[in-house]
Amino acid sequence: MEYIKVIDEYRPQNEQEAQDKKVILNYIEHFGNNVLLRENEIAHITSSGFIMNPTLDKVLLVHHNIRNVWSWTGGHADGDNDLLHVSIKEAQEETGILKIQPLINQIASIDILPVFGHVKKSKYVNAHLHLSIAFILIADENNEVRICSEENSGVEWFSITKFTTENFDQSDVYLYHKLISFAHKSRSNANILQ
Numbered sequence: 001m002e003y004i005k006v007i008d009e010y011r012p013q014n015e016q017e018a019q020d021k022k023v024i025l026n027y028i029e030h031f032g033n034n035v036l037l038r039e040n041e042i043a044h045i046t047s048s049g050f051i052m053n054p055t056l057d058k059v060l061l062v063h064h065n066i067r068n069v070w071s072w073t074g075g076h077a078d079g080d081n082d083l084l085h086v087s088i089k090e091a092q093e094e095t096g097i098l099k100i101q102p103l104i105n106q107i108a109s110i111d112i113l114p115v116f117g118h119v120k121k122s123k124y125v126n127a128h129l130h131l132s133i134a135f136i137l138i139a140d141e142n143n144e145v146r147i148c149s150e151e152n153s154g155v156e157w158f159s160i161t162k163f164t165t166e167n168f169d170q171s172d173v174y175l176y177h178k179l180i181s182f183a184h185k186s187r188s189n190a191n192i193l194q
Contacts, residue, residue, distance in 0.1 A: 003036070003045070003081040004028055007133065010107045013178065020112045024131045035131065036077040043112075043129035047086035048074025049137040050108065050179040051100065053157070056187060059176070060139060062094050062147075063154035066118050069169065070158070072176075074134070083107075087135045095139070095155050096146025103136040108182045110134075111175065136183045 007025060012018040027035060027043060034040045050072050051060040064071040075090040077083065084102060091100050110133060117127040145155040162168075163176045 003077075003083050003133075006083065006107060007110065010110060012110065013182065017110050021110050023112060024110065027131065033079075033081075036079050036081060038076045038078065041126055041128055043131055045077045045083070046074055046113075046130040046132050047077060047083040047090065048072050048132055048134040049087040049091035049100070050134055050176070050183070051091055051095065051097075051137045051139050052103070052180075052183055053141045054138055056180070056183050057160055058141060058157045059160060059163075059180075060095060060097075060141075060145070060155065060157050062152035063156075064152055065150075066120065069172070070154075070156070071172070072134075072179075074132070083133045084135055087133075088137060091137050091139075094148045094151050096148070097139050097143045099143060100137050100139045103138050103183055104186050106135075106186075108134050108136045108186075109175065109179055134179065136179065136186065 007021065010021060012021050031040060035043070035045050038044050052058065061070040062073055073091040073094040074087060077086050080086050084105060088100055088102070092098055113130045113132050115128050115130055118125055141157055147153060147155055160180050163173050163180070165173055168176070
C-alpha cells in the first residue's frame with residue numbers, strides 16, 4: 001500500500017502532526033483501504049494541494065462553494081492510493097491550470113480536519129473527519145485560471161502576507177503558515193544540496 005508507506009515515512013513538523021499521524025495510521029490499521037473511500041462516513045483520506053508560485057510568495061486559492069471561504073484545493077482519494085496524484089488532479093480540476101507540479105514529492109502536512117454536516121448535490125452529508133494529506137504544488141501565476149462551478153465560485157492568487165486572522169479563520173491561518181514554512185524550508189534544503 002503506497003499511501004500507508006508514504007504516511008508512515010513522513011516526519012511530523014510538530015506535536016499536532018505527530019498525534020494526527022498516529023491516529024491516522026491507527027485508523028488505517030482498523031479500517032484498511034476503506035479509509036480511501038468517502039463511503040467511510042466517520043473519517044476518510046483526502047489529499048490537498050497548496051498551490052504556490054515559483055517564488056513561494058503567492059498562493060492560489062479557490063472560493064469553496066460549501067465552506068463559503070477562500071481555501072486550498074483538494075479532494076477525496078476515492079480509492080486512489082497515490083495521494084500526490086490525487087492532489088495534482090484536484091488542483092487541475094479546481095483551478096483550470098494543467099501545468100502543476102510538486103515542489104517535492106513528499107507530504108508537506110498531515111492533519112485531521114473536521115467537516116460539518118452539509119448538503120451536496122441535494123443530499124445531506126453527515127459531519128465527519130478528513131484525514132488530510134497535503135502537498136506543496138507549484139504553478140506559474142501567468143497561467144489562465146478557470147472556475148469549476150461544481151466546486152468553487154472563484155480562483156485567485158493571494159500574497160502570503162494575507163494569511164492573517166483578519167482575512168482567514170484561525171485554523172486556516174495556522175495550517176497555511178505551516179505549509180508556507182514547509183515550502184520555504186524545502187526550497188532552502190534543495191538549494192543547500194545543489
